[in-house]
Amino acid sequence: MAAETQTKPPPAKETFHFINDPAEAINDALVGLTYLKPSLSYNREYKTVYRNDLPTFARDHVTTIGFAGGGHEPMFGGFVGHNFLSAYVSGNVFASPTAAQIFEAIKMCQPEGSKSMGTLIVCGNYTGDILNAGLAITRAQAAGYKVHFTPVGDDVAVGRKKGGKVGRRGLSGHLVALKGACALAQRGESLERVAEVMEYVAGNVGTIGVAFDRVALPNATITDLQTLPPATIELGMGAHGEPGLQQISPVPSPESLTSQMLDLILDISDKDRAFIPFSASSHPSADNEVVMLLNSLGSTSDGVLARFAELANADLEKRGFKVRRLTLGPLVTSLKMSGVGITIWRLPPDSGEAMSRAQALELWDEQVDVVAWRQ
Structure with missing residues (x-):
């Protein structure tokens, strides 16, 4: 008698994301914002969150749009509202919104057409985002809309040699620059002035991240979680799990790691990465x-961020720097990535540049009414 054979079921994969339906993850997240903040509305067809008073506000104010792939919540949806963004356009997870989505948001932000004051559009420096924005803006300008586009690249892990013509990746620097630019827009400043401040601040910001793991996408088939070797971190890992500068094992002390991260941002002798025009690396x-x-990349707690903030502040003081303002929290995440990012904005000198130091801090301190910004 032939032996009976049994087929073993495949091993169950561990669930990584706690979501309802992967296809609806973005809609669920953005609809949720309108419950948290009733002053927001959501256009499901174009995956666009916008302030309820947008038609009235846009009549005599420059409007501002942030767009990005999903998976980086709360950016940018959590920053739509008074004294911050006018609208946010979301793509699918880690994918740019389409040109049609971006164009529709421009039309929403300029109901008066050519009579409007114009729109500032901002995204991180990624190829898909740049291409789709270019198509949307070309179409918008041909239709008579006034638009200024600023892609922001602040990741110092990508040096000039590696970045080439593409440039640095965008991390959390655009939030820093948008804080002042959007405050100026709320005051009724011109598109030219709003764009000038946006680009000036973006040119004086640098970010470096470090993480223990990459990310798995919440698609229809649960994906395997890509992990680094045990007792290893990756310095300079990208927001979508792109390779960083180096894998470090064993994991250095928080003090040593913080100092190494700040070196990458502040060292003006590193010609490949000296993007911020400080007069000196020390004093x-x-x-x-x-x-x-201080930014959580997804699963890093406020307590850990606070410790890094303490260490970074002490390290900066030793170098002769003074931290005038500090904020921390989950601002630009990468799903559940376990990591932290440090962003430094060089304030204008007392003599002023595109704006004075006093005005820079005044704009930073403007009160906002959004879901995610901590003041």
Whole structure:
């Protein structure tokens, strides 16, 4: 008698994301914002969150649009509202919104057409985002809309040699720059002035991240979680799990790691990565005051961020810098990535550049009415 054979069921995969339906994850997240903040509305067809008073506000104010792939919540949906963004356009997870989505958002932000004050559009520096924005803006300008586009690349892990013509990746620097630009838009400033401040601040911001793992996408088939070797971190890992500068094992002490991360942002002798125009790496002269942002990449707690903030502040003081403002929290995440990012904004010198130091801090301190910004 032939032996009976049994087929073993395949091993169950561990669920990584706690979601309802992967196809509806973005809609669920953005609809949820309108419950948290009833002053927001959501256009499901174009995956666009916008402030309820947009038609009235846009009549005599520059409007501002942030767009990105999903999976980086709360960016940018959590920053739509008074004194911040006018609208946010979301793509699918880690994918740019389409040109049609972006064009529709421009039309929403300029109901008066050519009579409108114009729209500032901002995204991180990624190829898909740039291409789709270019198509949308070309179409919008041909139709008579006034638009200024600023892609932001602040990741110092990508040096000039590696970045080439593409440039640095965008991380959390655009939030820093948008804080002042959107405050100016709320005051009724021109598109030219709003764009000038946006680009000036973006040119004085640098970010470096570090993480323990990459990310798995919440698609229809549960994906395997890509992990680094045990007791290993990756310095400079990208927001979508792109390779960083180096894998480090064993994991250094928080003090050593913080210092290494700040070196990458501040060292003006590193010609490949000296993007921020400080006068010196240690004890700079007229540009020794900064704003610092500590960002959770997804699963890092406020307590851990606070410790990194403490260490970074002490390290900066030793170098002769003064941290004038600090914020931390989950601002630009990468799903559940276990990591942290440090962003440094070089404040203008006392003599001023595109704006004075006093005005820079005044704009930073403007109160906002959004879901995600901590003041």
